[in-house]
Amino acid sequence: GGGGAAGGGGGSVLSSSSNGQARRFALSPSSSLDIRKGDITAWFVDGASDTIVNAANERMLGGGGVDGAIHRVAGPELHAACLKVPEVLPGVRCPTGQARITPAFKLPVAYVIHTVGPVYDVHDQPENYLSSAFRNCLKLAKENNVKYIAFPAISCGVYGYPLKEASKIAISVVKEFSNDFKEVHFVLFSDDAYNAWIESANELL
Numbered sequence: 001g002g003g004g005a006a007g008g009g010g011g012s013v014l015s016s017s018s019n020g021q022a023r024r025f026a027l028s029p030s031s032s033l034d035i036r037k038g039d040i041t042a043w044f045v046d047g048a049s050d051t052i053v054n055a056a057n058e059r060m061l062g063g064g065g066v067d068g069a070i071h072r073v074a075g076p077e078l079h080a081a082c083l084k085v086p087e088v089l090p091g092v093r094c095p096t097g098q099a100r101i102t103p104a105f106k107l108p109v110a111y112v113i114h115t116v117g118p119v120y121d122v123h124d125q126p127e128n129y130l131s132s133a134f135r136n137c138l139k140l141a142k143e144n145n146v147k148y149i150a151f152p153a154i155s156c157g158v159y160g161y162p163l164k165e166a167s168k169i170a171i172s173v174v175k176e177f178s179n180d181f182k183e184v185h186f187v188l189f190s191d192d193a194y195n196a197w198i199e200s201a202n203e204l205l
């Protein structure tokens, strides 16, 4: 607790979000979905098994956007840990739609789960890759006994996925795991992303 000051942290206290924009929806009697605005690199709930998801690329060695921010805050040990993830094809550590887990080093969470969303205009049926990305992250988190997990808007930056379509997929997949986590959070950087996620949650939950 007490992590709210930097923004995004303190998931159990809605008002601790950096700008006060946060909404909570029930997934089950013991599980909730939180949608908030903020910087995912500052997010944590209790530190013990907290996990943030990185929107990486297949090489898994950093990049721009949220990936760049996560590597900057985690420090160079994260890059070293990613290098140790075996390549499944030359230059590919995490194929599109899959997920890999590493420690989080200087981030205030325990783990980073790296996933790769589809490039909207390149992949056929990008919805299948995007739902796989969310599903594989949640499966991997569950296997590691994670109770609190936060996602960014995977594929919605340079990969060009439309926010509303992506939010419907993201929330639908989270619903499949209604009993598996205490809290699933979406930590969104822009007003547009936040509004799209709230709209879809109102439609689907």
Ligand code: AR6
Residues within 6 Å of the ligand: 038, 039, 040, 041, 055, 056, 057, 062, 063, 064, 065, 066, 067, 068, 069, 117, 152, 153, 154, 155, 156, 157, 158, 159, 160, 187, 188, 189, 190, 193
């Ligand atoms: N916290 C939360 N969300 C963020 C943050 C942050 N600190 N920074 C950006 N976002 P993107 P992609 C939002 O482009 O589309 C990288 O270079 C951002 O506003 O980071 O999956 C990788 O290495 C957007 O809504 O990821 C890959 O090459 C969302 O995060 C490629 O980009 C995702 O935008 C992946 O592209």
